[in-house]
Amino acid sequence: AIRQGRLRFGRGTVHTRHDNALKLLRDVRQGAAFLNLPDMDFGLKDSAFVDFFGVPAATLLAPARMARSMHMTVQPVVALMRPDGRGYVVQFLPPWEDWPGTDEDEAATRRLNAWIEQQVMAHPAQYLWVHKRFKTRPPGEPSLYA
Known part of the structure; x- marks a missing residue:
């Protein structure tokens, strides 16, 4: 549903963090815009x-x-x-x-x-304050969300 919503206005590709980065790199080399x-x-x-x-x-x-x-x-x-x-x-x-x-x-x-x-x-x-921006902690540091 999210992918469909992001693509509803025309040609484009949604690359997720689980996709192979080579597809993204190929698209960028071919002149595609990249939003991060x-x-x-x-x-x-x-x-x-x-x-x-x-x-x-x-x-x-x-x-x-x-x-x-x-x-x-x-x-x-x-x-x-x-x-x-x-x-x-x-x-x-x-x-x-x-x-x-x-x-x-x-x-x-x-x-x-x-x-x-x-x-x-x-x-x-x-700002999207509900995103847990600090969920990954440096070694030995406690969670900020516990």
């Missing part, structure tokens, strides 16, 4: 603990790696729910010319998280 929600907790695999609002958060390094290796243009997009709750206003912001730049993957990811924090602070009611 980088503030999701996907666990330890291919992640680093990068602060998000001062709390270590398992954060995928793949966006920085892909952008660098595939020479991708990274264009931030912000979707804000309309005040009446009927749809969204989508803002396509100017592409980042310096991301990931020469930063190591973790440093680039830190910059990405800082940018997301700025967006959340500008529109705190719009």
